[in-house]
Amino acid sequence: MSNLNTGMVEKYRNNFLNEVEANVEEGEWVKMCMQCGVCSGSCPLGPYWDHPPQELFMMIRAGKREEVLESTSMWMCTSCYNCLVRCPRELPITHIMHGLAHYATRLGIEPKGQPTRQFAQLFWDNLAKNGRVNELWLGVNLYFMNGFVNGIKVAMGMAGIGLGMYKSGRLSIKELIGGHTVKDKSGFKAMIKKAQELESARVDK
Amino acid sequence: MADEKKIAVEKKIGAYICNGCGIGERLDSSQLETTAKRDGKAAICQQHDFLCSEAGVKMIQDDIDNEGVNRVVIAACSRRAKTEAFAFKDVVVIRSNLREGVIWVRPDEDDQRETTQEMADDYIRMGCAEAKYANIPSASGQQSVNKNILIAGGGISGMTAALEASKAGYPCTIVEKSSALGGATAQLYKKIPTRAPYADPEDTGVDAMIAAVEADSNITVFLNSTLTNTAGAPGRFTADISTESGSTETKEFGAIVQASGFTPYDANNLPEFAYGKNKDVVTQMELEALAKTANGGAIKRPSDGKEVSSVLFIQCAGQRSTKAGHLEHCSGYCCSASIKEAMYFKDQNTAIDTTVLYTDLRTPGAGGENFYRSGQNKGVIFTKGIASEVVDGANPTVKFKDLILDEDVSMEVDLVVLATGMVANAGQPTRAEITLSENEAKEAGTEYKVSVESILNLDYRQGKDVPHMTNGFADSHFICFPYETQRTGIYTAGPTRRPMDTRQAMDDATGAAMKAISEAENAGLGKAAHPRVADLSFPSFRQEGCTQCKRCTVECPFGAINETEDGYPEFNESRCRRCGTCMGACPVRVISFENYSIDTVGQQLKAVDIPDEFDEKPRILVLACENDAYPALDMAAQNRLEYSAFTRIIPVRCLGSVSLSWITDSMNSGYDGVILMGCPSGDDYQCHFVKGSAMAQERMSKVGDTLETLSLEKERVQTYEISITDIQKVPQLINEMAETIEKIGMSPFKF
Structure with missing residues (x-):
């Protein structure tokens, strides 16, 4: 575990949502997801994701830190922006996916072979x-x-x-x-x- | 007195044939005129090229004024068109439908001319026959206006209704069972927001409302009081208001608003959530009390007074579930209430973990979605899942299945809140339902006792309270007829009608107050309430012929008919909605209305010319409900959908009013088929009179045997449920009947 990663775990304890809000680009939007699933249904690569965006948001709220950050899911985003234009809650989903990927990389826990x-x-x-x-x-x-x-x-x-x-x-x-x-x-x-x-x-x- | 006068005046029929809208080109008007005079016995018959024009209307009015015409038969368009032009005063107006009923449903072809003309001739004969037997309705003269409104319940709905009615100039009396006004709302810390931006909980405003009620000299409040007897009818209700101390005051009212509210569902039925076992499992109402105590400070949990640092709300606890003892319905307000209560914590300290465990988050109302969004923004976590168990312990542990992540989770929190929902305070079931339960209990060898206290204690034959619809709520049909109940002049408002929050209850109460006011006025004039608004006719009966079978008193959908001491029906005309269900129920045909009776329809169907068996011209009688089926037929005509030229349509007030004698008469007169068209029945009924259609189905199910004794085929009588939108379907059904007749042959009863 990198020093940064250890630091973050220590800083936010169990509260992964707060960590995401503070460190991930557009992360403050995660709590606004209402679980309608339009993003997951709209994603052209949807079937190939381990956890579609909607599920990732739920996992963040459920505090599944490692599962989210080590996941390959957000790396599957091709920036087609389909989810972003369709989200009824207007979440910048594409940006959040890249934000999560970037944050995982910074912590050094991204999936290496992806x-x-x-x-x-x-x-x-x-x-x-x-x-x-x-x-x-x-x-x-x-x-x-x-x-x-x-x-x-x-x-x-x-x-x-x-x-x-x-x-x-x-x-x-x-x-x-x-x-x-x-x-x-x-x-x-x-x-x-x-x-x-x-x-x-x-x-x- | 009024009746004698009517009999004394000779009936003089004037028939007026319109040649406009293509009627003149398609039909032989002089032939129609001859029919009206010869068969219809019209004293006067005139034609006009544009009957609904000023000149045409004047022509008719002149005959009424100068020639003494008092039965006007207008042979033109449907009775649903041009009603304002043909609204002549103090005469009977009958409409023969030559436009929508004849020319628009038949093709303009030479070889069809003969049958089309026959159709029109018959409608003229039918119109004149109806005119002969219909009388001018007038109020019985017993009415007087009573502007006092009785309001049962002093909660937010009752107080709103009182304030609104008082503002309109109607004195109100609130009867409240408890010792204070305010009801459930008074127990809340704050309420779900009612104004933009719908972001934060709002003050309930209940204190201001109580003050307004107390300051209003037009509003009388009875606390610690119940209604021990309510008798009479709209315009003349008398209510016994009894206080806890034992004194009783009798007051008179014009109309009643029942705003008896709800009882929170008893969470003791939920042992799986450790309610009653663990003190830190509370209901939403109990949390409101905790929040009130905290009054903006940290909310402390009941068990040890520890400041709550994590709370979980279980939505739909004992609701939306078919399990025994659970509520089947969604109470509609608990999602917003949980968001509001989660904000009590978040607004005080953002670090408190608040989780709302839901299956479907429903936040009805204009601001619902904004409020949900505001909750998310404040950091309330919404988790889609189903709670299975709350494990008792120093801290309760909630076990649930996360439906998004598809995994079983257990979560330890400081406090668990159950969103348990509303049970309507709707009073007792009807007498018929109680009898049914008693019989069932007797068979099972137990004793059945009505455990619910009556709210209104109505002195009605059919029961002490307004009948309940789905899930025990005192409603009639919440989309088509809001606030209406199955008891005329009694309107329900607030959660006793359907589950709702304070904002909706206030809107609801305003509507019910408006309804009560209009009914108090209508009853004073002897006019019917919804849906035959302003109808002055009312049922009367020949006592000599009555066999005291009591069918009318039982079948009246509105409980309008009581029983006299010697066992005869007692018609309370201002309770009556004029559907005619009693008329259809009466086996000895002694019940009638002045403008709608066994004869007004019976003579119409007899007036139709029935051709000889060998003419190959069958006759199909359609008795169509005037609320849905008849408009559907009119619209089919407007779309030029054709149906058989052998059809003769008679509108009826409700299928419930159809007398079996009409069916036997039509069969005996040689009709080849009869179609009854009523509204959809059952749970999603659309009958304007609640159960007319269902009752007709029941009655007609017995017609088959009668037909067989006459050696007629069962297929000759059909009953259909028609929605107003079944425009394509109605002509099809008629044509199917025509085909059936072609298959099974003509009726042998033609003479």
């Missing part, structure tokens, strides 16, 4: 490096996410498309070395650093 989580991490690492997404590296990293042999296989399968994109100027081989960046890279890095500082300050409070 593919969308992995992809999100790759995307962030890629973006944070130069302030711009390096599509070539993102693709390569994604192919090799599940091991070297598998990566080769996927890469071979995608070779035709890659070649086509290269020929039409959609993909530059130069991206492999360095790649393009934002104009003020150091400024960008400073901005991210400041944001992280602010975030930590809020968490520590």
Whole structure:
């Protein structure tokens, strides 16, 4: 258990709802769910979630901390916003899902092998490096996410498309070395650093 | 006196045929005129191209004024159309329905002309026959206006009714059983909010209301008092008001509002929730008392006086359940009440854990959803689940199944609150129901005793209180006829009528007060109450013919008929709703109304021309309830839905008023089929007179044997339940009967 996680457990004792309200983006909305289930019914990936949003909200109120934060459920959200526009109580469900995922990550208890989580991490690492997404590296990293042999296989399968994109100027081989960046890279890095500082300050409070 | 005068005046029929709305093009008007004069014995018959116009109406009025016409037969549109144009005073107005009844339901084709004309001719004959036997109703003259309103119950509903009626200028008398006004509301700490933003509990305002009642010189209050006898009828009720100390005062009233409230369901019936065993399991009302004691401070639990830090509300405790001893209904107010009570804790200290355990959260009323949202916002946790048990202990432990997470949970809390619901204070069952229970008990070898005290102690043959509907509430039909009971002039308001909160009870009481006022006035004029509003006719009977079978006194849906000492029926006309159920019940046909009798219908059906058996022109008689079936038939006509040209329709006040003699007469006169159309009966009945349709079904079930003795097929008489919306269905039913007749053949009784 990470230090942060232990700290949080200590701070809120049994009251997971309060913890969520204080630490999760839009978490103060969780108590407003009236359990109608429209979100769960609206989710295009609904059948693949362990716990649909409505159930997650109930679990939070029931104090099921580990089950919620270690769950893969909120990672299944594709941000289609169907639930958000349909919720009769106007809960920002999509945001809460990402908020929960983010909070679990910060505590270090997120489900490690979950593919969308992995992809999100790759995307962030890629973006944070130069302030711009390096599509070539993102693709390569994604192919090799599940091991070297598998990566080769996927890469071979995608070779035709890659070649086509290269020929039409959609993909530059130069991206492999360095790649393009934002104009003020150091400024960008400073901005991210400041944001992280602010975030930590809020968490520590 | 009035009767003698009527007999003395000769009946003079004037028939007026309208040629407008296409009637003139489709029908041979001169032929209709001949029919009216020759068969209908109309003294005067005139045609007009636009009868409901000013000129047309004037033509009729001139004949009434100058020619002495006192029976006006208007052969034009349905009796439901143009009622204002044809509202002639001091004469009988009969409507022959040539538009909706004939031309709109028949195709405009040459080969149909003959049968369509026959239809119209028959309606003219029927109209004239009815005119011949109908009289002008007038009030009996016994009435006088009594503006005093009696209000049984001094709770929030009773006080509201009194204040509202008093404001309208009607003196009120409140009879309250307990020693103080205020009822259940006075026991509350705060009430469910009644104003936007519906976010916080509100002061009950009951003290201000009591002060207003006490300051009102128009309102008399009897505390510690009950009604020991209530006799009479609207406009002339006499009530014995007896105080606890033994003195009795008799007062007269025009109408009564019964606002006797509710009794909280007895939680001792819920041993599974450790009620009575664990002091920290309380009902909502008991929590109100705790909150009142705390008065904004920390609420302390009963067992050891510890400040409550966690509380769980069990919704639907002993309610919405079919288990023996439980209430079947939803009391409608307890969800909002639990939200309100959870706020007592949250508003005092947000750290207190408040959980509401519900299966379906229902917060009726305009602000209900906002109040629920406000509860969530304040941090009340709503858990969907069913409690199975409360385990007794230093702290009670609630065991429940979480229905969202599908798991069994047990939760230890400081205090458990049971939302137990309302039992109506509706008084005793009817005499018939009591007799039934007594008979059942006798068979089982036990003794049955009515355990409930009567509220009104009515001196009515059918029982001491207003009849109960679903789940013991004193209602009539809460959607169609709110506040009405099955006793004319007695209106129920508040939780005795259906479960409700204070806000709804106040609205309810206002409505009931309005009803009581209008009935006090109507009774003074001898006019009927809902639904035959302002009808002046009332049942009269020939005592010589009466066999004292008492069927009318038992079957009257409104308990209007008492029994005299020598065993004859005593019609209290201002209790009467003019449905004619007594007329339909009477086996010797001695009961009639001036404008509605065995003859007004019987002579109509006899006036129809019955063609020879070999003409292949059957006749189908339809007796249609004027409240639902007849409008449905009119609307079918407006939609140009066709039905058999052999149909002759007679509107009746209620299927309950249908006399079996009409059925036998029609069979004897050679009708090939008879259809009775009434309203849906049963639990979701729509009969305006409560049980007319059900009674007709019962009576008609015996017709089959009679038909068989005449060697007629049973299929010739059919009874149907029709809603006003069954517009497509009514023509179908008629056409099905026509097909049936084609199959089984013509009636052999044609002469």
